[in-house]
Amino acid sequence: MAKLTIADLKKIKEETAKSTSLRDGVANVKITVHMGTCGIAAGAREVMNALMEEMAQTDRQDIRVVTSGCMGMCSSEPNVTVEIKDAQPIVYQKMEANRMRQVFKRHVLLGEVQTDFALAKM
Numbered sequence: 001m002a003k004l005t006i007a008d009l010k011k012i013k014e015e016t017a018k019s020t021s022l023r024d025g026v027a028n029v030k031i032t033v034h035m036g037t038c039g040i041a042a043g044a045r046e047v048m049n050a051l052m053e054e055m056a057q058t059d060r061q062d063i064r065v066v067t068s069g070c071m072g073m074c075s076s077e078p079n080v081t082v083e084i085k086d087a088q089p090i091v092y093q094k095m096e097a098n099r100m101r102q103v104f105k106r107h108v109l110l111g112e113v114q115t116d117f118a119l120a121k122m
Contacts, residue, residue, distance in 0.1 A: 027064035029108055032081040036070025043096055044078040050097035051080075054104040063108065076119055082107055093119035 031051065035044045051065060071079055076093035080100065083089040090113055092103055099117055106112045 026062070028062040028085040029060075030064045030066065030081075030083040031104075031108065032066050032068050032083070034069065034071050034077065034079040034081070035067045036074075036077075038070055038074040039077040039079065042077040042094075046097050047078045047080060047095045047100045050100040051104060054101055058109070060109075073119065079119065084108070084111070087111075088121045090121055091119045092117045 033039075033044055033048045033051065035048065048067070055063065055065060070077075071081075071091070073079060073091075073093070078095045080092045080095050080103065081089055082092065082103065084107075090107070092099070092114065095103070095117065099114075103114050103117065107114055
């Protein structure tokens with residue numbers, strides 16, 4: 001096994017810090033992908049993968065991504081809740097990868113609620 005250099009360790013530290021800040025950091029935006037059994041069966045993993053791809057393309061450090069279980073609305077799964085500081089949380093329904101990309105680019109980054117996909121304001 002090759003020896004790790006200081007540069008290798010710094011790179012590992014930066015990558016780890018970036019991934020943990022999604023869960024634990026101070027955030028102005030929180031995105032919850034509801035991944036109960038019904039959500040996963042309806043495609044929540046693909047939604048999460050699309051979200052993580054979008055997150056990798058942005059340099060924003062104030063967005064936190066979390067998962068949760070079922071919110072009791074199984075017929076509308078996969079559901080995603082977007083909470084932006086000083087705004088009402090929005091629950092999006094029947095999400096899929098392209099819808100998640102649109103919600104991320106327009107709602108999360110630009111502040112434009114995507115009413116076509118919205119289930120409810122909290």
